[in-house]
Amino acid sequence: MESLEASAYRIQPERGAQVVIEDAPLIEWAKTRGIPPSQAVITALERGILPVRYLKNRSALELSEQLRICRSRVLICGCGGLGGVLASLLGRAGVGSLRLADGDHFAPSNLNRQWFCDAESLGRNKAEIARDRIFKINPLLDVAAVPSHFGDSNAHQILDSVDLVLDALDNLPSRFQLFESARKLGLPFIHGAVAGWWGQVTTFMPGSAAHLGQVYGEDRHRSEAEEELGVLGPAAALIGSIQSMEALRLLAGRLPAYAGSLLYYDGESGEQIMVPLS
């Protein structure tokens, strides 16, 4: 193939003309250049050519913002109820590099809420399944699986070269470890958690005085009472979606909505409460 431009074509969405390219010629062009598709996406966007799969992002995002998102490297720590939603939405949005970490394997009790848990994936590692599914959803991305639990021994490797951390874990000791590691590296950290009908989101920006301890107090363990609440599928999908929205804001270079505030969602009453963290 001679050039990207030869495979691109012009379409007329509502906000004016846009030159677009489909996945197959873009991937083919990347092959001829010996570069990964994610790099070809960046080259295309730099030349004003939008992968057509991102066309419907275009009314919400400037081309320069889509480019920033495609250049971004994000860690999703936990690939269960929240992480499956995050990986799906951010992968579709075009986040260029996704690192997906989870040491757990899919179990039948995950089927009510975890998007990548199905009859075929039961018993398999969550991060590896998530990687495979995301690659099918968007082959233009760099997607890597880390099939192990986050901890002190692998914190450095898991957080290496990422721009943003998404907390989709299911236990407090790991959440605190991830938070402290991200803070040391000066990385923005978007926290999400769920139980039963309830969920919460907050964002910790580098240099902020806010701390995960303000959300959980001295607690470092989930109570048995909370474990018994389980998690409803819509609660996980909703909180994962709100985290994804916050991630896109930050990756696009916009201001966070939940820095210094905890959004608490009560699915039983439908109330959303913004609580200042102080």
Next chain:
Amino acid sequence: MALKVFLAATLRRFVSGYDAGMGIAVDMTPGSCVRDVATRLGIPEDEVRVIMVNGVATRWDARLGADDRVAFFPAVGGG
């Protein structure tokens, strides 16, 4: 003064027979604050992360008035 108290998620285990739709009716002395309500119901302060009075987030020392609706929420940790 009569108040209505609502508990979310795991806080409900501290009040036996809690009815999620109705909440709990509590009679407090005039001048009572949010903390006094939690103490009366036996809800540990460190389990509460969000307090609302009449739909507005508030603090432990907020003074309450007759017919106020007080809601307590814990932090959650699942993924």
